[in-house]
Amino acid sequence: MAMTTIRDARADDAPAIARVHVATWRTTYPGLIPDSILVGMSVERHEAMWQRSIANPSGDAVVVAEHPADGVVGFASCGPLRGLALPFAGEVYTLYVAQDHQGRGLGRRLLARSFGILLERGYPSAIVWVLATNPSRFFYRALGGEHAADRTEALWGVLMDETAFGWRDLRLALSSDRFAVAPPADDF
Ligand SMILES: CC(C)(COP(=O)(O)OP(=O)(O)OC[C@H]1O[C@@H](n2cnc3c(N)ncnc32)[C@H](O)[C@@H]1OP(=O)(O)O)[C@@H](O)C(=O)NCCC(=O)NCCS
Secondary structure, three states: OOOOEEEEOOHHHHHHHHHHHHHHHHHHOEOOEOHHHHHHOOHHHHHHHHHHHHHOOOOOEEEEEEEOOOEEEEEEEEEEOOOOOOOOOEEEEEEEEOHHHOOOOHHHHHHHHHHHHHHHOOOOOEEEEEEOOOOHHHHHHHOOOEEEEEEEEEEOOEEEEEEEEEEOOHHHHHHOOOOOOOOOOOOO
16 A cells, blocks of 8 residues: 655755645634735745755755655654743744645654654754644644743734643653554555
């Protein structure tokens, strides 16, 4: 049976990552962030952004989920902690799975790969910021993330509440049952 694979992003993945990025925002965020922002999102602008990000070897690490028929259907990026000083070393900056491919374990596998990369790069702990109202907070909780911080950010001209989930020990997290899922449940 064909299987979705998780691998490091290549420069030529930028268009597909940008498409998944914009499409997933538009399926996830209506009602959470202003419609005008979602309507105004540009695949081209995001493509350029991802291209730069992947091309920079000392920059963010980017990984993708590649489906044998549908191509790139998910991605994640990570690197050192940004912004607010918190007792965590690393951060997962983005994690998105296309709507049609959600709920099949790809988010878990992308997060696991990101944690692996952070460990390799010398970051033993990590956080991820989510909009406080985003249902993905249940995903992070299911994977052992603990409430780490809250902040209110002026985003897109609107005050948005965000919550950070944290893992103090990525090695321990990866060895827990929550991440031990074999074989991958995303075959179809
Ligand atoms: C959040 C997201 C990355 C999760 O990826 P996914 O592939 O759908 O999730 P998985 O199938 O790997 O789920 C892993 C576990 O989390 C649980 N989970 C996932 N989403 C959940 C939700 N909304 N509520 C409760 N539990 C959830 C699953 O039940 C699963 O646990 P189980 O195996 O014990 O059943 C994905 O749904 C997504 O991209 N959503 C839209 C964009 C978004 O909000 N991204 C995060 C921005 S910070």
